[in-house]
Amino acid sequence: MAVHDYTLGPINIIEQLFPAPELADPGLKFVTYLDVIRHYTASSLTADCIGDPKKNKVLVGTDSGEYRISIDCDASLETLTAFGERHAKILDSDHAVKAIKGMELLKEMKVWNPMEGYPVNGSPTDGKSKWSLYPPLGLNVVGQKGLLMMHYPPWACLYKATFDNAITMNRWTQLLTCSGIASEDISRFKTIIDINPIAAPGSGESEYPNDYFPIMMASAFFDGAPDRDYIKSMLELYLSPPSLPKDSKYTLPLLICGSPLYDPQAPGWFRTAYPEVLPQNKNGTPQVNVLQTGTFKIRPNSEKETPYMIANHMIAAGVTWQCTDDASKIPNVLQYEAQDMVAATFLKIYAENPNIAPEDAKKQACQRWYGDPNGNCAPYPDDENDRQTLCALAQMDQFFNPNPPSPVYTFAEAQQRCKDAIIPNNPCFGNIKPPTKQED
Numbered sequence: 001m002a003v004h005d006y007t008l009g010p011i012n013i014i015e016q017l018f019p020a021p022e023l024a025d026p027g028l029k030f031v032t033y034l035d036v037i038r039h040y041t042a043s044s045l046t047a048d049c050i051g052d053p054k055k056n057k058v059l060v061g062t063d064s065g066e067y068r069i070s071i072d073c074d075a076s077l078e079t080l081t082a083f084g085e086r087h088a089k090i091l092d093s094d095h096a097v098k099a100i101k102g103m104e105l106l107k108e109m110k111v112w113n114p115m116e117g118y119p120v121n122g123s124p125t126d127g128k129s130k131w132s133l134y135p136p137l138g139l140n141v142v143g144q145k146g147l148l149m150m151h152y153p154p155w156a157c158l159y160k161a162t163f164d165n166a167i168t169m170n171r172w173t174q175l176l177t178c179s180g181i182a183s184e185d186i187s188r189f190k191t192i193i194d195i196n197p198i199a200a201p202g203s204g205e206s207e208y209p210n211d212y213f214p215i216m217m218a219s220a221f222f223d224g225a226p227d228r229d230y231i232k233s234m235l236e237l238y239l240s241p242p243s244l245p246k247d248s249k250y251t252l253p254l255l256i257c258g259s260p261l262y263d264p265q266a267p268g269w270f271r272t273a274y275p276e277v278l279p280q281n282k283n284g285t286p287q288v289n290v291l292q293t294g295t296f297k298i299r300p301n302s303e304k305e306t307p308y309m310i311a312n313h314m315i316a317a318g319v320t321w322q323c324t325d326d327a328s329k330i331p332n333v334l335q336y337e338a339q340d341m342v343a344a345t346f347l348k349i350y351a352e353n354p355n356i357a358p359e360d361a362k363k364q365a366c367q368r369w370y371g372d373p374n375g376n377c378a379p380y381p382d383d384e385n386d387r388q389t390l391c392a393l394a395q396m397d398q399f400f401n402p403n404p405p406s407p408v409y410t411f412a413e414a415q416q417r418c419k420d421a422i423i424p425n426n427p428c429f430g431n432i433k434p435p436t437k438q439e440d
Contacts, residue, residue, distance in 0.1 A: 002074075008087065051074045163192060196265075338390055391427045
């Protein structure tokens with residue numbers, strides 16, 4: 001057992017980075033910011049696999065105008081010290097505080113929450129449109145093994161005070177599991193940097209009829225002058241955790257998530273931020289195509305290159321899938337599943353071989369899930385179990401309960417359906433075919 005105390009940051013700053021206690025589900029019983037900070041800190045310890053979640057003790061108090069944290073758990077003092085130092089660093093003026101500058105500018109220009117006071121979807125949890133600054137709270141602090149770049153966090157995450165309750169993360173967990181990542185390591189592959197760090201209604205329940213978080217918003221307010229270049233500052237920090245070996249060729253890998261048919265803003269921002277390092281089409285337009293991979297430097301003077309892959313938004317398959325005659329292109333459901341499994345496997349490969357070239361990691365992942373090293377074809381894995389996995393994932397996406405959002409079938413049930421199908425592992429035929437109304 002070890003005990004470690006550290007200063008998190010000034011009260012007036014920290015209370016802008018954590019959501020107000022009254023915004024959370026009343027069932028969480030948050031009364032003050034002390035409760036909020038305690039909850040998210042404990043969640044980060046769990047994500048980092050530090051101590052026993054049932055026995056960890058996190059105390060939060062204030063002293064001399066600052067929040068202070070005390071952690072008592074079954075871990076080494078060295079581990080807790082590294083956690084505390086990085087936790088405070090994430091929330092300091094060189095990192096998350098830059099999001100406050102972006103928020104202030106949004107408010108100054110009167111473009112903060114343009115639909116305030118009106119509902120923008122049918123979710124009873126979301127209610128009327130509301131926005132709150134929401135950096136990656138409760139996620140990994142020191143233990144991540146990869147990073148996800150996404151668009152913005154749904155209000156449901158803030159309400160339940162966890163990213164893990166979102167259907168997007170539930171599906172991502174299933175993909176990581178199917179890639180072969182051990183259950184105890186899954187949390188290390190779920191850390192997110194949103195290009196717009198603002199919790200708001202819409203994602204995972206009902207999309208905005210208009211996009212209130214466009215690419216230019218991220219570029220202007222969270223990737224601007226040095227005092228508000230939030231995105232790149234957070235990328236540099238999270239992609240180089242304390243555990244990254246100094247002699248490592250690369251930083252941790254980055255998945256840039258956004259399907260061309262669903263929520264493409266994160267790849268769009270990446271294209272505007274790094275056009276010079278991206279491949280171009282015949283017209284000279286920089287490309288951010290799904291399964292495209294390569295390396296880039298976050299800043300010109302960054303010490304290491306970052307391997308990246310463009311991936312679908314994790315929930316895209318469940319929203320825009322179709323049963324089509326061409327399984328080599330989305331929105332065909334099997335193409336979606338194969339692309340998503342390649343993305344999950346890409347991270348797994350880097351966890352096992354951190355110095356592998358990204359194109360080689362992609363070839364390995366594509367060979368497994370397509371039976372082809374390039375993935376420019378209909379997926380047909382060499383292994384029968386992997387073919388069954390793609391079909392089972394498709395069944396989970398095709399048969400879905402809307403309220404609460406969840407698959408009708410468990411993975412095991414979906415596997416059995418695919419095994420017993422008239423044409424085994426064909427999710428669009430015969431006795432396991434989805435309802436006709438979904439095939440438009």
